[in-house]
Amino acid sequence: MSSTTYNTSLIKAEAKRLGFLSCGMSKAGFLEEEAPRLEAWLNKNMHGEMSYMENHFDKRLDPTKLVESSKTVISLLLNYFPEKEQNEAAFKISKYAYGSDYHVVIKDKLKELLHFITSEIGDVHGRAFVDSAPVLDKAWAAKSGLGWMGKHSNLLTKQVGSFYFIAELIVDLELDYDTPVTDHCGSCTACIDACPTQAIVDPYVVDGSKCISYATIELKNEIPEHFRSTMDDWMFGCDVCQDVCPWNRFSQSHREPLFDPNPKLLAMDKKEWEEITQEVFTEIFKMSPIKRTKYTGLKRNIDFLKKK
Template sequence: MNTNAQKHTKFIKSEAKRLGFLSCGISKAGFLEEEAPRLEQWLKDGMHGEMKYMENHFDKRLDPTLLVEGSKSVISLLLNYYPSETQHDDSYKISKYAYGTDYHFVIKDKLKELLHSIQTEIGEVHGRAFVDSAPVLDKAWAAKSGLGWMGKHTNLLSKQVGSFYFIAELIVDLELEYDTPVTDHCGSCTACIDACPTQAIVEPYVVDGSKCISYFTIELKDEIPNDFSGMFDDWMFGCDVCQDVCPWNRFSKSHKEPLFDPNPKLLSMSRSEWKEITEEVFREIFRKSAVKRTKFSGLQRNINFLK
C-alpha cells in the first residue's frame, strides 16, 4: 500500500470524525457481484411495489464507476440520529429519523465540507456526494467497508452503535486504503422477524418492501389496502419496530446534532390532537422535516387509516 493512500485515508477519517460522523469506512469502487442477483430477484418478485424508480439505472446501482467517471473509492459514512427523547405513549408515531431537519440537507452540507477539505489538503480530487438520492446501494457499500453487517431486517447493524443512523457516500477518483467487511452477529435471533406488524420480513435478510409500513405511509400515493387495517401499530409516518426490538440497539446513544432535534410539539401531541391536525400546525411542526414528503394530505390519510 503506497504511503500517500495511507496518509490520505487517515486524513479523510479524521475529517469525518471532526464533522460529527459516527464512523467512516472505505471500499474500492467496482461492481457489486453479490448484490446483483439479489437485487434482480427482489425486483422480479415485485417487492419494490410502486417504487418504480428502483428499476431504473440497474447497472449504475451496482457499479459506481458508471455513476461517477474515473471513481476509485467509495467512502461510506454513518451519522447518528437516535433521539434523546421520543414521543409519548398516547401519540401516533413517526419514525425517529424524521424528528428533526430533513437529513438530506444536513448530510449534504457535511459531505460538501468533507469533499472541500479533501481537495484543499490533497489537491485535485473529483467526487460526488450521495445521500439516499441516487442509484447507490448505501447499505451494501457500508457493509463492504466494514461499518457493520446487514441484519435480518436488512438494515445495517453495528455491535457498537446498533442501527439508528443515516448512511451516506462520497465517491471519489482517489486511491485509498480499503477496509474489510465484518462478520454477521445476528445469530439465531429473530426478534425483528417476529415483531414486524405486517410480516414484511418474509425470510431472514429479505424484506418485501411492498408490505412495509414505511412503504405504505411514505412511498404509496394511493389508498392504503384495507387488508392491512389494524396492523399499523399507531405508525403514521415510517416505522421503527424492527429496529426498536433489535438487541443491538440497546447500545444506541443519543445524537449530538441540534438540527435533528424535534419541534417540541411533535413530542407533546396526543392521538386526539393528531386527528385534528390542521395544515398550519403540520407546516409548523414539519417545516424542514422529511415528513413533508408525504404532504399534509398524505399524513391525514395515514392518520385516518389508524384505528
C-alpha cells in the same frame, strides 16, 4: 507511511470532526453479490409501486458507471437516535424524521468533507450521495466494514446498533480499503417475529410492499385494507424491527442540534394529531423529511388509523 495511508487517515479524522459516527473505504466496482439479490427482489415485485427501483440497474450496482473515473466509495454513518421520544399516547413517527431533513443536513457535511479533501490532498473529483440516487448505500457501508446487514436488512453495528443514516462520497482517489465485518445476528429472530405486517419474509429479505414505511410514505394511492389491523399506530414510517433488535440497546442519543424535534411533536396526543391543521403541520415539519408526504399524505395516514 504511504501517501495513500496518510490520506485515508486524514479523511477519517475529518469525518469524525464533522460529527460522523464512522467512515469506511471500499474499492469502487461492480457489486457481484448484490446483483442477483437485487434482480430477484425486483422480479418478485417486492418494491411495490417504487418503480424508481427498476431504473439505472447497472449504475445501482457499479458506481464507476455513476461517477466517471471513480476509484473509492467513502461510506459514512450519522447518528439520529433521539434523546427523547414521542408521547406514548400518540400516532407514531419514525425516529429518523423527528428533526430537520437529513438529506440537507448530511449533504452540507459531505460538501464540507469533499472541500477538505480537495484542499488538503489536491485535485480530487467526486460526488456526494444521500439516499437520493441509485447507490446501494447499505451494501457499500457493509463492504467498507462499517457493520453487517441484519436480518431486517438494515445495517447493524456492534457499538451503536442501527439508528443512523448512511451516506457516500464517491471519488477518483485511491485510498486504503477496509474489510467487511462478520455477521452477529446469530440465531436471533426478534425483528422477524415482531414485524407487524410480516414484511421480513426471510432472514435478510424484506418485501417492501408489505412494509408499514412503504404504506405510509412511498404509497401514493389509498392504503390497502389488509394494513388496517397491522399498522400499530404508525403514521409515518416504522421502527419496530429496529426497536426490538438487541444491538440497539447500545444506541446513544445524537449530538446534532438540527435533528432535535419541535417540542410540539413530542407532546401531541392522538386527539391533537387527528385535528392537525395545515398551519400546525407547516410549523412542526418546516424542515422535516415528513414534508415528502405533504399535509394531505399525513392526514390520509391518520384517517386510516382512526378507522381501524
